[in-house]
Amino acid sequence: AQKVTQTQTSISVMEKTTVTMDCVYETQDSSYFLFWYKQTASGEIVFLIRQDSYKKENATVGHYSLNFQKPKSSIGLIITATQIEDSAVYFCAMREGFLSSGSWQLIFGSGTQLTVMP
C-alpha cells in the first residue's frame, strides 16, 4: 500500500530565504507520480509542481523546484526567494501507476505549515 509522510509539522523562515520541505513515500510500484500542492489560508488547494518517477531531472516551476532522490524514496520541495504570500500549508502527494493499483487516487501527506516572516 502506498503511503506519504511529511514529518515537518511547521517551518518558519525569513522572507527572501530558501526553504526545503521534506516528504518520503512508500510504494511497491516502479512507476508513480509525485506532486506538491499548496493550501492557502482561504482553504484553496493549488497544484504547484510534479515529478514523474521515470524522469531523472528534477522538476522546476518558477521559484519551486524538487529534490527527487529515488533511492531514498524522497521528494523534497524547495522554494527559493520566499515571499510572504508563500505562507500556506504544503502537501506532498503520490499516485501509483494505474496498471498496478487500478486506481487514480492521490494519497496525501499530512502537510507542512510554512510561515514566511518579513
Added chain:
Amino acid sequence: NAGVIQTPRHKVTGKGQEATLWCEPISGHSAVFWYRQTIVQGLEFLTYFRNQAPIDDSGMPKERFSAQMPNQSHSTLKIQSTQPQDSAVYLCASSLDWSQNTLYFGAGTRLSVL
C-alpha cells in the same frame, strides 16, 4: 476557465438530516474526485469517476454516503442521516483525462453537523 465549482460553500445540518453537495468540474475534464478534509484525518480520498462512470469508491464509508455523476458537468455527494463525525470540508477535484495526473480542486464545502 471558472475552475471547479462547489456548492454550497457552507452547509449546516442537524443530526439525522440529509446533505447533498454539488460539484461542477472544469469543462472538458473527464475525471472527478471527491476528498474529505479534517484536522485529525487530513485529506482522505473518497471516490472518483472517469467519463461519468464510478471507478473507485474505496474511500467511501459503506453506509450513508453515496456519489453520482449523472452528466459530465456535475457530480453530487450525498450523505444520509448525517452525524457529527461527518463534519468536514468536502473537496471536489477534476483532471483532464486518464493520462493527466494533476488534480484541480474546488474551494470545498464545509459541512457542519450539529
